[in-house]
Amino acid sequence: MINNYTVKYHLNKKFWKTKRVFVTGHTGFKGSWLCIFLKLLGAEVTGYSLKPPTKPNLFTLTNIKRIIKKSIISDVRDYKRLYKEIKKSKASIIFHLAAQPLVRHSYSEPKETFDTNFSGTLNILECVKKIKKVKSTVIITTDKVYDIKKNKIFKETDTLGGTDPYSSSKVCVEFLFSSYINSFFNSKNKQMLATVRAGNVIGGGDYSKDRLIPDIYRFYKKKKKILLRNPLAVRPWQHVLEPLSGYLLLTEHLHDKKIKRLQQNWNFGPNISSCKTVRYVANFFSNSLRLNVVNAKTKNKTDKSKKKVFKAETSILRLSNHKSKKFINWHPKWTLDKSLSKIVEWNKQIKFKSYLNVCEDQIKDFLKS
Numbered sequence: 314m315i316n317n318y319t320v321k322y323h324l325n326k327k328f329w330k331t332k333r334v335f336v337t338g339h340t341g342f343k344g345s346w347l348c349i350f351l352k353l354l355g356a357e358v359t360g361y362s363l364k365p366p367t368k369p370n371l372f373t374l375t376n377i378k379r380i381i382k383k384s385i386i387s388d389v390r391d392y393k394r395l396y397k398e399i400k401k402s403k404a405s406i407i408f409h410l411a412a413q414p415l416v417r418h419s420y421s422e423p424k425e426t427f428d429t430n431f432s433g434t435l436n437i438l439e440c441v442k443k444i445k446k447v448k449s450t451v452i453i454t455t456d457k458v459y460d461i462k463k464n465k466i467f468k469e470t471d472t473l474g475g476t477d478p479y480s481s482s483k484v485c486v487e488f489l490f491s492s493y494i495n496s497f498f499n500s501k502n503k504q505m506l507a508t509v510r511a512g513n514v515i516g517g518g519d520y521s522k523d524r525l526i527p528d529i530y531r532f533y534k535k536k537k538k539i540l541l542r543n544p545l546a547v548r549p550w551q552h553v554l555e556p557l558s559g560y561l562l563l564t565e566h567l568h569d570k571k572i573k574r575l576q577q578n579w580n581f582g583p584n585i586s587s588c589k590t591v592r593y594v595a596n597f598f599s600n601s602l603r604l605n606v607v608n609a610k611t612k613n614k615t616d617k618s619k620k621k622v623f624k625a626e627t628s629i630l631r632l633s634n635h636k637s638k639k640f641i642n643w644h645p646k647w648t649l650d651k652s653l654s655k656i657v658e659w660n661k662q663i664k665f666k667s668y669l670n671v672c673e674d675q676i677k678d679f680l681k682s
Contacts, residue, residue, distance in 0.1 A: 324558065324680065328565050330355035335402050335447075337361045337389055337437065338410030339381070342519045343453075345371040346553050347408060349672050350561070352380050359402040361385045361395065362411055371518035374668040389433035396440045399447070406564055407450040409437045412483075416457070417523050419479035430482035431489065438493045441504060449567040450506040451560050452490060454483045456549060456582060456632050458510060466585065468633040469510075469578045487578065494576050505567035505576060511556035512549030512582040512632055515652060517659025517671065519553075525591060526656060529598045538605040544592040547629040551583040551645065552652035554679045559643045566641050575640075582632025587649035597653045646682040 334351055338344040339360030351358050358381040365372045378384035383402070387394050389411045399407070412430050413419065419426040434452060441447045459467040460474035475481030490508050498504055519527050532539050559581030567575055595606045637643040647655070655675060662671040 324354060324561055325565055326354055328569070329561075332356045332406060333359070333402060333404045334406045334408065335359050335361065335399055335404035336408045336410065337433075338412060338453075339377065339384065340365040340370070340372040340386075341410060341414070342371055342516070342521060343514060343553055343557065344410045345375060345377055345518065346516065346672065346676075347410070347557050347560075348377050348381055349375065349669065350554070350557055350676055353673060353676055354561075357382050359383045359385070359398070359404060361387060361389070361398055363388060367520040367522070369520055371520075371668070371672075374518065375672060376669065380669070389436055390428055392436045392439065395436050396443070399440050400444055403446060405446060405448045406568065407437065407441065407447055408560060408564075409434060409450065409452045412453070413479070414455075415521070415523060416477055416479045419477055419482070423478035426478045427482045427485070430479075431485045434486045434489060438489065438506075441506070442493070442497050445504070448504060449564050450504070451564055451567075452486065452506065452508045453560070454486055454508050454510050454578075455480065456510050456512050456580075456630060458484045458487055459630075461630055464629050466631045466633045467580070469580055469636055490578075498576065500573055503571060505571060505573075507563060507567060507576055508578045509556070509560055509563065510578065510580050510582070510632065511559075512551045512588075512630075514553045514556060515550055515656060516553035517656050517663075517675070518668070525594060526598070529595065529602070529604070530660065533598075533602045533604055538607045539595050539599060541591055541595055541606060541608050543628075544590065544595070544606075544608050545628065546591050547588055547631065548591065548594075549582045549588050549630060549632050550594060550649050550652065551587060552647050552655060552679075554676060555583065555645050555647065555652075556581040558646075558679070559637060562641055562643050563637075579637055580632045580634050581637055581643065582634050583645050583649070584634070585631060587645070587652075588631045589649055594649075594653065597650070598657075601657050646679060 334356045339348050340362040413426045441450050457480040458473050460472040473484045475484035515526050599606050
């Protein structure tokens, strides 16, 4: 049990100013937003990742490589290169976001998924163990690590699952983290680590495949109806800035307080009021973009090109954020409707401002909330 203490929920710019931060997965959607966030806070960022996974992508559109200290295009599975670059960056903080994040892709490429998610994290942990300059490490996993066969609001102590290659690889990461904490990062070692689990992250600049809102905008551009695979599924929707602010706040605690009992798993999910159906989100954009919504069949589907069967997704997924609220005083700032309106606003504003400026404006607005 963690001792109860409270702090005001605001990020400490003095803490982040000139901090050297190493971000893996900086070319992805969340990684790009995190780099912009860190830069606004005054941190010195080194990014390490594969090339951006989509075209277009937020990393290129915002020209992130120009606003951070160094952008390294490489693979977290390459231990020697990873170790060399972390050492060279002189980072005291690491955010490990690099992953194969897509459930459907994990069915087609299970080995790649496990190699990237499990072995990549193993490499990070080995680097941190050997590089004492690193004081705080936050490892991003997923809300899908839980045994989602159960209909409940999941808290950090609930049973883990792993029904598909992606979620299973992340469950393995959680066990790996626990093993390293108990074996190497105990009371004698002053380095601090934690794993974090967010909900269904949304926001401007997401161009990923098989994600609801990017798909909606693709339908919109093609002037087609919105096709829903699982319209009644309930998801913990949250704007990307919500969990990122949680990761940053947790890092401040890890770095300054050095309380070993903070070395745990943390949920940074939305309030239950933001856990709505897929249809609810689709209808919001249907009204905003004037699109029709059509239900697709929710039975198992087969990818004929690769003969792989994709199981129907879980019907309800919700996270408890009680622990984060109670012990580090983090709480969601934006409602679901506010988050969805920010995506509509983002897509309108990029017609008049640079992508980077639009992202910066939304971060500033978020910090004022």
